Amino acid sequence: MDKKTTNQKAWLFVLPVIILVAFNAIIPLMTVVNYSVQETFGDNVFFWEGVKWFEAVLNSDRFHASLGRQLLFTSIILAIEVPLGVAIALTMPKKGVWVSVCLVFMAMPLLIPWNVVGAMWNIFALPDIGLLGRSINALGIDYNFTSQPIAAWFTTVLMDVWHWTSLVVLLAYAGLTSIPDAYYQAAKIDGAGPWAVFRYIQLPKMKRVLTIAILLRFMDSFMIYTEPFVLTGGGPGNATTFLSIDLVKIALGQFDLGPAAAMSLVYFLIVLLVSWLFYTLMMKDEAQ
Amino acid sequence: MSKISLKNLRHSYEPEPGPASEWALNEMSVDWSDGGAYALLGPSGCGKTTLLNIISGLLAPTEGEVWFGDENVTQLPPDHRNIAQVFQFPVVYDTMSVYDNLAFPLRNRKVPEPAIDKKVREIAEMLDLGDTLMSRAAGLTADGKQKISLGRGLVRSDVNVIMFDEPLTVIDPHLKWVLRSKLKELHQRIRTTMIYVTHDQTEALTIADQVVVMKDGLVVQIGTPVELFERPKHTFVGHFIGSPGMNVLPCHMEQGKPVYAGRQLDMATPITQAAEGARLEVGIRPEFITFAETGIAVRINKVSDAGRFNIVDTTSGEDSIKLLVPSADNLPADTAYLHFDPAHTQVYADDWMIS
Numbered sequence: 321m322d323k324k325t326t327n328q329k330a331w332l333f334v335l336p337v338i339i340l341v342a343f344n345a346i347i348p349l350m351t352v353v354n355y356s357v358q359e360t361f362g363d364n365v366f367f368w369e370g371v372k373w374f375e376a377v378l379n380s381d382r383f384h385a386s387l388g389r390q391l392l393f394t395s396i397i398l399a400i401e402v403p404l405g406v407a408i409a410l411t412m413p414k415k416g417v418w419v420s421v422c423l424v425f426m427a428m429p430l431l432i433p434w435n436v437v438g439a440m441w442n443i444f445a446l447p448d449i450g451l452l453g454r455s456i457n458a459l460g461i462d463y464n465f466t467s468q469p470i471a472a473w474f475t476t477v478l479m480d481v482w483h484w485t486s487l488v489v490l491l492a493y494a495g496l497t498s499i500p501d502a503y504y505q506a507a508k509i510d511g512a513g514p515w516a517v518f519r520y521i522q523l524p525k526m527k528r529v530l531t532i533a534i535l536l537r538f539m540d541s542f543m544i545y546t547e548p549f550v551l552t553g554g555g556p557g558n559a560t561t562f563l564s565i566d567l568v569k570i571a572l573g574q575f576d577l578g579p580a581a582a583m584s585l586v587y588f589l590i591v592l593l594v595s596w597l598f599y600t601l602m603m604k605d606e607a608q
Numbered sequence: 609m610s611k612i613s614l615k616n617l618r619h620s621y622e623p624e625p626g627p628a629s630e631w632a633l634n635e636m637s638v639d640w641s642d643g644g645a646y647a648l649l650g651p652s653g654c655g656k657t658t659l660l661n662i663i664s665g666l667l668a669p670t671e672g673e674v675w676f677g678d679e680n681v682t683q684l685p686p687d688h689r690n691i692a693q694v695f696q697f698p699v700v701y702d703t704m705s706v707y708d709n710l711a712f713p714l715r716n717r718k719v720p721e722p723a724i725d726k727k728v729r730e731i732a733e734m735l736d737l738g739d740t741l742m743s744r745a746a747g748l749t750a751d752g753k754q755k756i757s758l759g760r761g762l763v764r765s766d767v768n769v770i771m772f773d774e775p776l777t778v779i780d781p782h783l784k785w786v787l788r789s790k791l792k793e794l795h796q797r798i799r800t801t802m803i804y805v806t807h808d809q810t811e812a813l814t815i816a817d818q819v820v821v822m823k824d825g826l827v828v829q830i831g832t833p834v835e836l837f838e839r840p841k842h843t844f845v846g847h848f849i850g851s852p853g854m855n856v857l858p859c860h861m862e863q864g865k866p867v868y869a870g871r872q873l874d875m876a877t878p879i880t881q882a883a884e885g886a887r888l889e890v891g892i893r894p895e896f897i898t899f900a901e902t903g904i905a906v907r908i909n910k911v912s913d914a915g916r917f918n919i920v921d922t923t924s925g926e927d928s929i930k931l932l933v934p935s936a937d938n939l940p941a942d943t944a945y946l947h948f949d950p951a952h953t954q955v956y957a958d959d960w961m962i963s
Contacts, residue, residue: 502695505666510760511687511716520701520712 355581373582383583385558386566387590393473393562394541397480401537402530404481405488409496410522412489423493426486434483438550441479445551465552469559472552476560479547484537491533495526531602535595542591563587610677610768612640612663612801617672619658625670632658633669634825640818643799645792647816649806651848655825656805660771663803665689676768690768692761694775698753702746706737709745710759717764724763731762734794750778751787758791762798769801776811788814809849821845837893838952843959846891852919852930855897856956859890866890866955869904869924874950883957891954891961894919897931899940900947904929907943922946 356373358366377383412422432440447453447464452475456463465471499521507517545564548554554561554569561569567587571580619633628634633655640646648656661667663674665686673682681689701709710728719727732738735755740748745756754775761770776784792815795802806812812819813833821829821836821844828842829835840846846854859866864878868890906922906929917932920939929946933939954961 500697500699502697502699505664505686506693506695506699506757506760508666508686509664509691509693510713512712513716516712516716520703524701524703 352581352584355577356585357578359578369578373578374586376579377583377586382566383586386561386563389559389561390542390563393477393544394538396477397484397541398534398537400477400481401485401488402534405485405533406492406526406530408485408489409492410518412493414497423490426489426493429483429486430490432483434546435550437479437483438547441475441482441547442551445475467556469556472556472560476548476551479551480541480544483547484540487536488530488533491529492526495529496522499525527602527606531599535599538598539591539595542594610679611642611675612769612803613675614638614659614663615673615675617659617662617669617674619655619662619667619669619671632825633662635672636827638820638827638830640801640803643801645795645802645804645815645817647804647806647812647819648822649809649812649819649848650822651807654822656807656822657773658825659822660693660773660803660805663769664691664693664771690764690766692758692764692767692770694754694757694761694770694772696774696777698750698757698778700745700748700753700756702744704745705742706732706745706748706756707741709756710737710763713760713764727763727765731759734762734797735759735790751780751783754779754787762794762800767800769803772802772804772806774806775804776806776808784811791815809851813849821848823848839954839961840891841961843889843891843956846893850893850895852894852932854891854893855929856889856891857924857927857929859888859955861888861955866953871904873948873953875953875955876951877963879955879962881957881962883962886957887959889956889959891956892948892952894930894932896949896952897929898947898949899931899933899937900945903945903947905943906946908939908941911939 357369357371359369360366408426412426413419429437442450444450445453445465447457447466453463453465462468463471465475503521503525504517507521512520543564544562545568548560548562549565549568552560554565564587567580567583570576570583615637617633617636618631620631622630625631636659648659650656658667662669665681665684665688669682673680675681676689701712704712707728710731711724714724714727729738729741732741735758737752737755737759740752745753748756757775758770761767776787779787788811791802795815802815804812804815813836816833818830818832819836820827821842823842823844829840829845831839831841836845836849840849840854843854843856846856857868859868859873861867861879861883862872864880865875866873866879866888873890904924906924908920908922909928910921912919912921913935914932916935918935918937918939920931920933922929922931922944924946931946956962
């Protein structure tokens with residue numbers, strides 16, 4: 321009975337996907353790998369450089385600075401968007417006509433193209449003509465995101481929160497609505513307060529969707545490019561130059577293809593490693 | 609612990625209920641004495657769960673009052689009523705251990721930790737949960753989880769009533785028996801009032817001292833299992849309880865006795881209650897019909913073997929009559945005569961028993 325029937329035909333069915341992935345991911349990635357270990361001056365002439373670019377990137381102060389900014393930005397927006405999203409989801413109605421109204425309003429920011437979000441907030445926050453910028457200045461606070469790093473960070477974070485909190489809300493809401501009424505009734509009978517209900521019923525039931533939400537927000541915010549590029553262009557100075565903006569500057573601004581390729585690979589591995597670690601830890605906890 | 613009284617209770621889910629069909633629960637007044645085991649029995653949608661939720665306080669009745677002993681609790685929320693409820697689908701706090709689950713209601717009520725520990729261990733022992741006390745509740749099987757649900761009610765010493773909302777729905781058949789007898793045994797030990805909602809007659813009849821049969825939001829009969837079986841007050845009770853259900857046959861009255869198929873039927877006590885213009889029927893359970901030399905002429909259609917008994921399907925004119933005869937008995941050929949036991953023959957006017 322331990323003789324297994326194997327059917328190699330299955331490979332045929334996976335083949336189209338393998339070809340597709342090869343063309344849109346593996347081959348481009350290999351090109352990047354190719355660039356990362358060589359030096360080129362154009363004309364398709366390459367010189368072997370080994371791990372030189374990797375060493376350079378890992379020891380570069382500039383890379384450390386962008387990575388630091390990137391980590392700080394991602395931590396801030398996760399710390400705001402996840403609790404805020406959960407809080408909003410908790411206050412949303414469970415049934416009635418308002419459910420769809422709320423859901424549509426919530427989904428709206430997600431439907432706006434990223435560069436439009438950047439342009440919108442750019443105008444919105446301009447100190448002379450923007451509603452937000454003028455209002456803040458009218459309150460007596462000196463605010464100009466084009467010249468003050470703090471103001472630039474504030475605006476970028478606010479924009480991201482506006483754009484993406486909805487995603488957390490929708491996922492958390494989906495998790496919440498899947499909780500049967502009996503749980504709330506049992507909690508009521510057991511004399512549980514609102515905090516105990518949240519801690520022992522709602523949070524555990526939302527755990528899976530929140531894991532997904534945090535993963536998505538981590539990856540997306542870690543690779544954020546369009547919105548800050550349109551809003552601040554990475555400035556003032558290098559204040560909001562996040563990893564991807566820095567990468568584009570090196571690759572397309574300075575045409576340092578080798579270092580840029582090495583940096584992309586390091587960048588890619590960081591995202592991969594953090595996501596994998598986080599997911600594995602959450603699932604390990606789940607399995608217990 | 610206290611007596612439970614429902615006074616003129618009515619409930620509707622409509623904001624402004626009008627006709628009877630819009631009432632999930634029609635006017636009812638019931639008294640349940642302290643320490644009894646009661647079952648609410650009825651088909652799905654008959655208002656059992658509505659009634660249960662009103663008693664537990666999850667739902668406020670449109671009209672009427674709920675009293676626990678001398679206290680009117682109609683407006684009190686569930687956590688102030690000192691009740692416990694076991695739901696149809698097991699409710700456990702997944703992230704907690706079995707121990708923490710059982711301790712949860714006590715911790716919410718700020719009971720000191722040593723007292724909690726003592727009580728939790730005692731209840732866990734009672735429910736055979738001792739071995740799994742420290743493992744995560746999420747990992748238990750459905751019956752284990754239902755035991756936790758029950759345990760969360762039992763740990764509280766001030767519980768007035770424990771309510772069960774079809775708690776064995778998700779339990780495997782062979783475990784149903786085990787849990788049912790466990791429940792019965794527990795009830796004998798702790799003597800807390802129990803209200804058990806079910807649509808399964810076997811469950812209701814084995815667990816409860818008294819069964820409340822409901823239909824379309826109406827209590828049709830309250831009685832012991834024996835009463836429900838021998839003297840169903842409504843044809844619905846006759847149909848719903850017993851397998852196969854009661855035979856209900858059209859009849860008319862002559863000198864206080866029902867006449868069916870041209871034959872006057874004997875009764876233990878003659879009918880004195882007037883029932884002018886009502887639709888009259890005679891009801892008799894299959895268990896109380898025997899084959900005889902003379903009587904109601906029937907044709908035998910089908911015999912089904914039900915183990916110790918044969919269920920014999922017969923027809924008399926348009927009507928089908930079922931009877932139960934011991935398997936050992938010889939069955940007559942195609943046609944036969946039936947005898948109805950006078951002590952168990954009842955007459956119904958518009959579905960309600962008359963005497």
